[in-house]
Amino acid sequence: MTGEEIGFSLFYLLPVSFATWRTGKWTGILFCFAGATIWFFADIIGSHVYSHPVIPYWNALIRLGFFLIVSSLLTKLKISLSHEKTLSRTDSLTGLYNTRAFYDFAKTEIQRSRRFKRHLTIGYMDLDNFKTVNDQLGHSIGDALLQSVAEIIRDNTRAVDIPVRPGGDEFAILLTETGIEPAHTVFLKIQDKILETMQRNRWPVTVSIGSVTYKNPPETVDDMLRKADSLMYSSKNSGKNKIIYELVD
DSSP states (O other): OOOSSSOOHHHHHHHHHHHHHHHOHHHHHHHHHHHHHHHHHHHHHTTOOOSSTTHHHHHHHHHHHHHHHHHHHHHHHHHHHHHHHHHHHBOTTTOSBOHHHHHHHHHHHHHHHHHHTOOEEEEEEEEETHHHHHHHHOHHHHHHHHHHHHHHHHHTSOTTSEEEEEETTEEEEEEETOOHHHHHHHHHHHHHHHHHHHHHHTOOOEEEEEEEEESSOOSSHHHHHHHHHHHHHHHHHTTSSOEEEEEEO
């Protein structure tokens, strides 16, 4: 309708870019071929006269190549951004959430719990005698131990729960919509799995856990963490390798 004088490259590139970014690499490639094919037939139907019959085919290949390059670059950009986002939210050693991400998620769960009157449980864990492992067996063994604990935590919590490694040999888990009895079951299972792994590897480590369940959680994440941390230290001071629970109205 418009002839050859007006270019419509952008109108082909927009759906290619949108499809690649929103739905992935292969859909983007499909749109690349569709765009190049439609453009090719538009040239043919428009009765554009070329100096050589091969030119429209050559132009179609060039357009397809251009679309594929743009689609490929967008795919790599999206993967890179996703990777950077993941790194900014996770602990580099264990793959659990880092403190920054934990605070963001926990704030949301506090608001949800207060609004819908659902229980919220937070557990704070400390590995007893972990320093001995680092001093006697080396930091590489200590890192392997921490990774094993993180894997146990991941395997024994739900996707909606929020595990974090604040640092060192300490871990915390926010159990969403979880009362004191289900929390007791979760932390007891995690403790048993950790002790089993420690004994199997002959690592002289146990775990002390403080768990607090809120019917109406405090307004700040720090208040929750302090309470759970206090219970964890009570566990350590009373002989270690124990779980202390508390229900707060």
